Amino acid sequence: MNSTREAYGQALAELGEKYPIYVFDADLSKATQTVHFAKKFPERFTNMGIAESNMIGYAAGYAACGATVFASTFAEFAAGRAYDQIRNSVAYPHLNVKIAATHGGVLIGADGGSHQCVEDLALMRAIPGMVVLCPADTEETRRCVEAAILYDGPVYLRFGRMGTPEIYENGKTCTFEIGKGTVVEDGTDVTLIAVGDMVSRAATAAKKLKEEGISAAVIDMASVKPIDEALVVEYAKKTGCIVTAEDHNIMGGLGGAVSEVLAKHQPVPQEMVGLQDQFGRSGTPADLAEYYGLTAEKIVEAAKKCMQRK
Amino acid sequence: MKLAYSSEELKKTANDIRINIVESIHCGGSGHPGGSLSIAEMMAVLYFHEMDVDEKNPKWEDRDRFVLSKGHAAPAYYAALAERGYFDKEVLKTLRHIDSILQGHPDMKKVPGVDMSTGSLGQGISAAAGMARFAKQTGKGFRVYSILGDGEIQEGQVWEAVMSAGHFKLDNLTAFLDNNDLQIDGHVSAEMSVYPIREKFEAFGWNVVEADGHDVDELVEAVAKAKACEGKPTLIWCKTVKGKGVSFMENQVGWHGGAINDEQYETAMKELKG
Numbered sequence: 001m002n003s004t005r006e007a008y009g010q011a012l013a014e015l016g017e018k019y020p021i022y023v024f025d026a027d028l029s030k031a032t033q034t035v036h037f038a039k040k041f042p043e044r045f046t047n048m049g050i051a052e053s054n055m056i057g058y059a060a061g062y063a064a065c066g067a068t069v070f071a072s073t074f075a076e077f078a079a080g081r082a083y084d085q086i087r088n089s090v091a092y093p094h095l096n097v098k099i100a101a102t103h104g105g106v107l108i109g110a111d112g113g114s115h116q117c118v119e120d121l122a123l124m125r126a127i128p129g130m131v132v133l134c135p136a137d138t139e140e141t142r143r144c145v146e147a148a149i150l151y152d153g154p155v156y157l158r159f160g161r162m163g164t165p166e167i168y169e170n171g172k173t174c175t176f177e178i179g180k181g182t183v184v185e186d187g188t189d190v191t192l193i194a195v196g197d198m199v200s201r202a203a204t205a206a207k208k209l210k211e212e213g214i215s216a217a218v219i220d221m222a223s224v225k226p227i228d229e230a231l232v233v234e235y236a237k238k239t240g241c242i243v244t245a246e247d248h249n250i251m252g253g254l255g256g257a258v259s260e261v262l263a264k265h266q267p268v269p270q271e272m273v274g275l276q277d278q279f280g281r282s283g284t285p286a287d288l289a290e291y292y293g294l295t296a297e298k299i300v301e302a303a304k305k306c307m308q309r310k
Numbered sequence: 311m312k313l314a315y316s317s318e319e320l321k322k323t324a325n326d327i328r329i330n331i332v333e334s335i336h337c338g339g340s341g342h343p344g345g346s347l348s349i350a351e352m353m354a355v356l357y358f359h360e361m362d363v364d365e366k367n368p369k370w371e372d373r374d375r376f377v378l379s380k381g382h383a384a385p386a387y388y389a390a391l392a393e394r395g396y397f398d399k400e401v402l403k404t405l406r407h408i409d410s411i412l413q414g415h416p417d418m419k420k421v422p423g424v425d426m427s428t429g430s431l432g433q434g435i436s437a438a439a440g441m442a443r444f445a446k447q448t449g450k451g452f453r454v455y456s457i458l459g460d461g462e463i464q465e466g467q468v469w470e471a472v473m474s475a476g477h478f479k480l481d482n483l484t485a486f487l488d489n490n491d492l493q494i495d496g497h498v499s500a501e502m503s504v505y506p507i508r509e510k511f512e513a514f515g516w517n518v519v520e521a522d523g524h525d526v527d528e529l530v531e532a533v534a535k536a537k538a539c540e541g542k543p544t545l546i547w548c549k550t551v552k553g554k555g556v557s558f559m560e561n562q563v564g565w566h567g568g569a570i571n572d573e574q575y576e577t578a579m580k581e582l583k584g
Binding site for chain 1: 371375377417418419425426427428429430432433434435436437438439440441442443444445447466467470471473474477
């Protein structure tokens with residue numbers, strides 16, 4: 001199983017041949033996987049040392065000179081530590097800086113709460129004009145990276161640490177584009193909307209629900225912002241209730257984004273699987289998934305509860 | 311294109327910049343007069359002697375860059391750009407108005423000639439260093455200039471930027487330090503000392519040149535020294551007077567930010583126009 005951070009590293013190294021991109025890292029190139037780009041294109045790679053704020057400033061300086069730049073570190077140290085730099089030096093002047101953050105969420109494992117960013121999607125989503133992407137597998141990551149390169153403006157990309165099952169294989173096509181969600185499974189009773197590592201868990205949940213005679217649609221909403229409003233509304237109408245699933249606080253992330261759409265256009269019951277306003281803790285990814293309820297079983301439970309609320 | 315103003319012309323230009331600073335803050339209803347007036351000579355020397363820029367083609371890709379890291383001194387920046395011809399001087403009177411291109415702090419998306427949006431202290435110098443490194447990495451010959459406030463260097467990010475510029479040997483980067491020793495709450499030395507300055511920058515691999523920030527000849531000479539220095543970025547450590555040129559504002563911490571009323575405006579204009 002490939003992790004999305006590994007997919008990111010592979011995509012950068014591959015797309016670096018096609019596009020004249022520059023890459024920055026803050027002493028985490030082996031963890032963020034920018035190391036592959038660094039080895040292949042040393043003249044376009046810079047290690048900024050353990051200084052994330054300054055890294056974002058350098059990236060903004062490059063972008064102000066016309067370059068397209070990726071700046072990578074862990075989600076906590078990008079969206080968290082360098083928030084003001086991302087806001088004021090990158091997003092406010094709408095520069096071509098792609099903040100590619102790995103190790104988002106609690107499923108990164110043993111490093112614990114200090115390193116498990118559970119609010120990055122919310123922080124980045126709240127910045128005017130920022131595009132926020134959170135892909136689910138290797139293929140989608142590649143598409144997200146290329147879409148970020150081609151998009152004129154700031155983009156936040158969130159990748160996970162652990163290996164995750166491939167969603168888009170065996171005939172399943174990834175139709176990702178900025179502002180569009182992908183229907184992974186169709187269904188009529190309930191819709192499961194997920195991002196990142198939670199997409200495969202939502203797909204598993206849909207299988208379990210099917211065994212119980214419940215038809216669940218699964219949507220991969222890698223484009224957290226702009227969110228695919230039309231698709232959310234379509235499935236809210238079609239299935240009458242929605243469950244969101246994310247490795248992130250339920251406030252302000254995917255759950256928040258979906259509820260904003262529903263409240264405005266198509267109010268239906270919604271259940272949110274994710275961190276219930278909690279910080280993370282140390283543990284194996286499997287133990288953490290159980291502890292915080294980031295499992296297919298929890299999604300099944302939420303789906304049934306949501307259907308009862310129709 | 312570079313302009314080669316004489317010493318007398320630079321002095322006059324600095325004074326014109328001051329007049330425009332007072333004019334625009336008076337019309338704008340608020341702004342930061344003290345720290346704008348203290349950098350008038352630096353702005354004159356940059357835009358009328360040193361920088362290779364083209365006001366007819368503000369986005370010319372090989373131009374020299376300027377980043378006003380102490381973004382609150384925007385009125386001085388706008389005045390210099392208007393003097394150079396990037397936009398009409400009448401626009402200066404719209405400072406901070408709802409429909410103006412002239413935001414309270416520099417916005418590169420709105421103002422022709424502004425190379426980087428700044429305002430949150432400590433961030434501009436990182437962007438300036440990034441631009442200088444970009445020039446090095448791509449083999450471009452442009453130089454990058456920046457102005458830091460002395461209170462601003464209390465920000466930790468400044469030292470990340472200073473460390474990296476020394477590490478990357480960015481000898482195409484020149485930063486001016488506007489050392490008027492006043493910040494919003496009082497004297498820099500009393501609130502949170504930034505001294506010694508020379509030793510700090512030298513320890514991070516910088517060349518440090520001292521200059522009277524209000525003496526255009528010393529500033530021109532300091533920039534020449536910066537250009538001649540290979541392998542190191544240069545700090546031009548400028549001793550300045552906050553509010554310089556307007557008697558009742560000079561060295562007055564209360565004139566960091568605020569409005570200029572009609573009476574104050576008349577007095578200031580009389581002094582500046584002689």
